[in-house]
Amino acid sequence: MSRWIITLLIASLLFVFIEFYAFQALKTITKNKYIKWVWIILAVVVYGNFLYTILSTPRSAGQTKAFQLAFGLLLTFLIPKLVMLAVMFGEDVVRVIQKMISVFSNGETKPLNGRREFVSKLALGLAAIPFASFLYGIVKxxxxxxxxxxxxxxxxxxxxxxxxxxxxxxxxxxxxxxxxxxxxxxxxxxxxxxxxxxxxxxxxxxxxxxxxxxxxxxxxxxxxxxxxxxxxxxxxxxxxxxxxxxxxxxxxxxxxxxxxxxxxxxxxxxxxxxxxxxxxxxxxxxxxxxxxxxxxxxxxxxxxxxxxxxxxxxxxxxxxxxxxxxxxxxxxxxxxxxxxxxxxxxxxxxxxxxxxxxxxxxxxxxxxxxxxxxxxxxxxxxxxxxxxxxxxxxxxxxxxxxxxxxxxxxx
The missing domain is CATH 3.60.21.10 (Metallo-dependent phosphatases)
Structure with a gap:
């Protein structure tokens, strides 16, 4: 049981990390609170449904259609957010490097105006490709x-x-x-x-x-x-x-x-x-x-x-x-x-x-x-x-x- 708890804890921390970076991109390009809440609710529903399906399905049932649907939705929402994570985290790395250069050179390196917003739009645009592809893959x-x-x-x-x-x-x-x-x-x-x-x-x-x-x-x-x-x-x-x-x-x-x-x-x-x-x-x-x-x-x-x-x-x-x-x-x-x-x-x-x-x-x-x-x-x-x-x-x-x-x- 302890192994399951540790695995669940690690998975939860990983999902929180992914969601944090994906949400940063959303916050940068919109201030609409309804869009933000829809984003959060969808994430909770997808993760919750997958966890519920795993815990409620006995192993004797084998792989069920309910599991396939839960797993499919998880991938459909998670893979695009991994794309967003890669872009947003990469931008943060660049910012840290710039800051270090600024410190060691006794100067100041300012990021380009609007760069964060541009990177966020880029992340969402790239994430839309796998999201649409996975939806099509499931439906058609x-x-x-x-x-x-x-x-x-x-x-x-x-x-x-x-x-x-x-x-x-x-x-x-x-x-x-x-x-x-x-x-x-x-x-x-x-x-x-x-x-x-x-x-x-x-x-x-x-x-x-x-x-x-x-x-x-x-x-x-x-x-x-x-x-x-x-x-x-x-x-x-x-x-x-x-x-x-x-x-x-x-x-x-x-x-x-x-x-x-x-x-x-x-x-x-x-x-x-x-x-x-x-x-x-x-x-x-x-x-x-x-x-x-x-x-x-x-x-x-x-x-x-x-x-x-x-x-x-x-x-x-x-x-x-x-x-x-x-x-x-x-x-x-x-x-x-x-x-x-x-x-x-x-x-x-x-x-x-x-x-x-x-x-x-x-x-x-x-x-x-x-x-x-x-x-x-x-x-x-x-x-x-x-x-x-x-x-x-x-x-x-x-x-x-x-x-x-x-x-x-x-x-």
Missing amino acids: GRYNYKVLKYKLTFKDLPDAFNGLTITQISDIHAGSFTSKEKVQYGIDMINEQKSDVILFTGDIVNNKATEMDDWIEMFKKLQAPLGKFSVLGNHDYGDYTKWKATAEKKNNFQAIKEVHPKIGFDLLLNENRVLEKDGQRIAIVGVENWGKGFNQSGDLKKASKGLEKEDFKILMTHDPSHWEYQVKNDNFNYHLTLSGHTHGLQMGIEIPGVFKWSPSQYVYKQWAGLYNEFGRFINVNRGFGYHAFPGRVGIWPEITVIELEKGAANA
Whole structure:
């Protein structure tokens, strides 16, 4: 208990420090007491709601929509104030330096007239950018589905599968959805691709199998003539919920595995399936979750049983760290790996073909999009759903379409 009290005290002091500097900017540019009181009341409501949600939600409930909303509002109001803090604190540092110069030079260094007001307006202007972005991310961005298409060429692709199309989706996180109309729009976009195969790379729920109950009929309408295959993600194991008994967690895990056939997906648990055409074949390999530093149930050797090194292989593994630490250097040669997990942190900046940045890149070497090493590829899907923060800012929900082509390998 004492640790919680200390943590709460430190967090409170930090928030007070941030609010103090943000409020200084507001006071500098307006004397209207009503605006000031609205500012203060909003801060109290946002912080109070987050604290209440944390303290009132039992761990057995897992991550709830109420938590996501509270966390989303906290970020929406806090991130802009951090921007204001950086600007205002920076200006204070300059003033201190000027004062020190004045003292040591026996002279007087006066700040420019109106500088404080200018800096305050600058701080508020800059803060408005993330504030508007986060609001858009919550209201619109979380369902702003994008279709990203790639064509990959392999010299050893069997001729019969030249032109094979794959649609990859990942990280459904059904417990976060709030709009059947918007999710149906995403499902329709997937079916519009008319791909030969649909591959789902894990995290069908946040915590519990029941989260999918309202969405089964919708997702079972996904269509692919050569099959729909899936694997588990880290959230599918129930490790982020405090269960009343071990048996309850075990039953939930079994129920999550049973959801996959209910929506027409063949769940691969460290196993593979072979697609045959005109006497030729390719393999779909699916491992359980393998993540650097936590759950490592994935077993490549077991999943590849019965296959040959020369077989063309498409590997599904939820966490891209698996590719980095095991798959890409494996001599058994997994031609194409499909992962998800990172969500691109659901926030960042992307200008296609020009610039791509997210805090996620400081955790994962492969965090969003297509990567190629040793002639082997991995695509890290940004996710169909969302988790924790109930929105997306600059990193949109993704439907990936990959076409395989026979020919000289991609550079």
